[in-house]
Amino acid sequence: MQRYFTKLSEVPADYQLEPQIFHHAIRVMRAKEGQMFELVDQQQRVKLMKLTRVFANQAFAKTLKTSLPQVELPVRVTILAGLIKNSKPDLLIQKATELGAAKIIFFNADFSVAQWKEQKVAKKLVRLQKIAQGAAEQSHRTQVPLINFVTELKKFDFSNYQFKMAAYEESAKQGERQNLSLIIQKVKQELTRQQTKPALVAVFGPEGGLSMAEVAYLQRQGCCLSGLGPRIMRAETAPWYLLAALSFALELG
Amino acid sequence: MQRYFTKLSEVPADYQLEPQIFHHAIRVMRAKEGQMFELVDQQQRVKLMKLTRVFANQAFAKTLKTSLPQVELPVRVTILAGLIKNSKPDLLIQKATELGAAKIIFFNADFSVAQWKEQKVAKKLVRLQKIAQGAAEQSHRTQVPLINFVTELKKFDFSNYQFKMAAYEESAKQGERQNLSLIIQKVKQELTRQQTKPALVAVFGPEGGLSMAEVAYLQRQGCCLSGLGPRIMRAETAPWYLLAALSFALELG
Structure with missing residues (x-):
């Protein structure tokens, strides 16, 4: 699944995709409403996100699940x-x-x-x-x-x-x-x-x-x-x- | 030091550089008589070689020293x-x-x-x-x-x-x-x-x-x-x- 990093440390309930993420997910990957992606916040939490609304110049998504996978080196x-x-x-x-x-x-x-x-x-x-x-x-x-x-x-x-x-x-x-x-x-x-x-x-x-x-x-x-x-x-x-x-x-x- | 692999398993006393080695050492690197290089034979022995005679289309070298360094993985x-x-x-x-x-x-x-x-x-x-x-x-x-x-x-x-x-x-x-x-x-x-x-x-x-x-x-x-x-x-x-x-x-x- 496509993964993006957000600059936010808290992802709001109605998350508006940041410009670079919007560009890649919607313009390049042509993701549609209902499709999912992963968003990693600044606290290294991984959010499973679902696109709720896609417009010409903006898109919104909501969090389905939050996890905290341990994939970083211990040092x-x-x-x-x-x-x-x-x-x-x-x-x-x-x-x-x-x-x-x-x-x-x-x-x-x-x-x-x-x-x-x-x-x-x-x-x-x-x-x-x-x-x-x-x-x-x-x-x-x-x-x-x-x-x-x-x-x-x-x-x-x-x-x-x-x-x-x-x-x-x-x-x-x-x-x-x-x-x-x-x-x-x-x-x-x-x-x-x-x-x-x-x-x-x-x-x-x-x-x-x-x-x-x-x-x-x-x-x-x-x-x-x-x-x-x-x-x-x-x-x-x-x-x-x-x-x-x-x-x-x-x-x- | 420049290192080459020879196809020989025994390097003769008066070694004539093989065509690819001659090309690289003499034509590309412009090595002269007296210069040294390393030659690895098919038994993984490393020979320190000294160029003895360099001609337009061939060159010869002699072995100064032979060593058997252990640089290969044990498996x-x-x-x-x-x-x-x-x-x-x-x-x-x-x-x-x-x-x-x-x-x-x-x-x-x-x-x-x-x-x-x-x-x-x-x-x-x-x-x-x-x-x-x-x-x-x-x-x-x-x-x-x-x-x-x-x-x-x-x-x-x-x-x-x-x-x-x-x-x-x-x-x-x-x-x-x-x-x-x-x-x-x-x-x-x-x-x-x-x-x-x-x-x-x-x-x-x-x-x-x-x-x-x-x-x-x-x-x-x-x-x-x-x-x-x-x-x-x-x-x-x-x-x-x-x-x-x-x-x-x-x-x-």
């Missing part, structure tokens, strides 16, 4: 990724959304070949946020990942994160194979005495990897350097590996 | 995937190669929208095999995944596999969260008394998922239906999740 994961080339940010965002990321933030890394001009950042973020929203709808999430950009690593505030790691290829090459597992063990322990969802930030380099200076800075911020297995992954693939590993370890079995 | 994973649309097979192969797949085999699934014309299959496989080879070189693997195609699910021989599973969205929706973990536990047990590498086949549907008939057939073949977490992934993303979960569980910590 809030921020992917902090060095800016990558061409349409790679699109792909990273689409897949990281399917795999459960809470935030995806790009930064100008020392080895970033790609550069975003300052006057274009806002426009790019609007486009990328739409990709995240579409992927969140398709993967039936109840939360749209927040997409953002910081001009440099030092502008990112690590103090809000309980768990901090950086994927470091050199660690993997030197046979480092324990740290990710140790971090996930700690997250698991935290979940047993959980009040609020713990937050984890994971830093990834661009195509050329993280520089020595960046690695040193990240260590000073408390990031644990972790290998992600013995194969070398491209810049966009590594965050997916992490998200899948977290899901497997925390959500399955 | 041989075959991804059996319903044919997906457009360039999605390319993307699935590239990323599944980075994530360690041993074979990737497509089949015409009941809900496959994409169709491969019989006379085009051979040509498509050549192209896809090249994508796998390129990704294997980049990710520093010692094995190139084998790419293949079967016209229908029933033409695939499940009898060679010790472990068999099918990723089934309906299982996930019904909250099935244990089977993948159980399979991986069994693989782990097998690895402790390992003589040869165990083989696992994992079946994935195309965009529309697996049909009821396919699911019933797969169960008769001994496939365990497994959910891959509570979020719905696109057809190409689900195999990556599995490979990352296997790597995390078997290679890290």
